[in-house]
Amino acid sequence: MRHPWIAAIIIATLLILFRITTAQDPDLANFSPFAALFFCGAAFWSTNKLLLPTAMLAWLISGPIVSSLQGYPAFHVTSLFTVLGFAAIVCVGFMIKNKSVDKLVFGTIVGATLFYLITNTASFVTDPQYPKTLQGFTQSLWTGSPLATTPTWAFFRNSLVANTLCTSLFLALMHIPVIQKKTQFSLSSSKA
Numbered sequence: 001m002r003h004p005w006i007a008a009i010i011i012a013t014l015l016i017l018f019r020i021t022t023a024q025d026p027d028l029a030n031f032s033p034f035a036a037l038f039f040c041g042a043a044f045w046s047t048n049k050l051l052l053p054t055a056m057l058a059w060l061i062s063g064p065i066v067s068s069l070q071g072y073p074a075f076h077v078t079s080l081f082t083v084l085g086f087a088a089i090v091c092v093g094f095m096i097k098n099k100s101v102d103k104l105v106f107g108t109i110v111g112a113t114l115f116y117l118i119t120n121t122a123s124f125v126t127d128p129q130y131p132k133t134l135q136g137f138t139q140s141l142w143t144g145s146p147l148a149t150t151p152t153w154a155f156f157r158n159s160l161v162a163n164t165l166c167t168s169l170f171l172a173l174m175h176i177p178v179i180q181k182k183t184q185f186s187l188s189s190s191k192a
Contacts, residue, residue: 015058016065023066030155034059036166038086039111042093043104044170052090059086081122085115101171108167109160116156117141 015033022028034055041052063082064074089111096107124130124140129147131139144152 012054012058012061015055016062019058019062019066020069023069027150028158031158031162033162033166035086035089035112035115035159036108036163036170038089039093039108039163040167040170042090043097043099043107045094045097078119078122078126081119084122085118088114088118104171105164105167108163112156112159112163116159120152 015037019032019034022031037051037055041048041055044051063079067074067076092107092111092114096103099107120140121137123145124132124137127140127145129145130136140152142151142153144150144155
């Protein structure tokens with residue numbers, strides 16, 4: 001592509017619109033491609049240096065909008081833990097780069113799990129609704145706050161599904177011959 005930044009703008013716009021739309025539906029809570037894009041941006045850094053910055057920019061733009069729509073402050077201390085969760089996903093992506101398809105899909109599941117554990121642990125620590133006991137920690141990982149309308153296990157489920165689907169879609173796109181030729185990347189020649 002002659003102007004790769006055009007594709008980055010289109011992807012960022014679609015991500016922002018998707019995130020805003022799904023944030024208003026409790027059944028789609030946390031059904032977002034961001035973690036998968038952070039993971040793929042790191043895993044494919046050597047062949048696509050725009051994916052990771054595009055995911056970061058789209059998340060930074062959409063974050064305050066989604067928080068406001070959900071009745072939360074635009075920036076909160078837990079935002080730092082979200083960034084830490086994304087950093088963990090990026091680390092997993094860099095560790096698994098140039099691996100086989102099954103390892104890349106497994107890596108996105110590991111990344112989503114780390115993100116869930118980091119952000120829900122942060123909620124447990126910072127939210128006064130949770131008793132600071134093992135039972136309170138378990139509640140933060142499973143049912144969530146008594147004030148929540150959606151249990152936290154549903155967030156985790158949606159995250160796993162969205163990340164696995166989006167990473168699989170990205171990997172499938174990499175099998176298209178035109179894209180393989182442009183990126184000089186072939187999954188069949190990847191290291192195991």
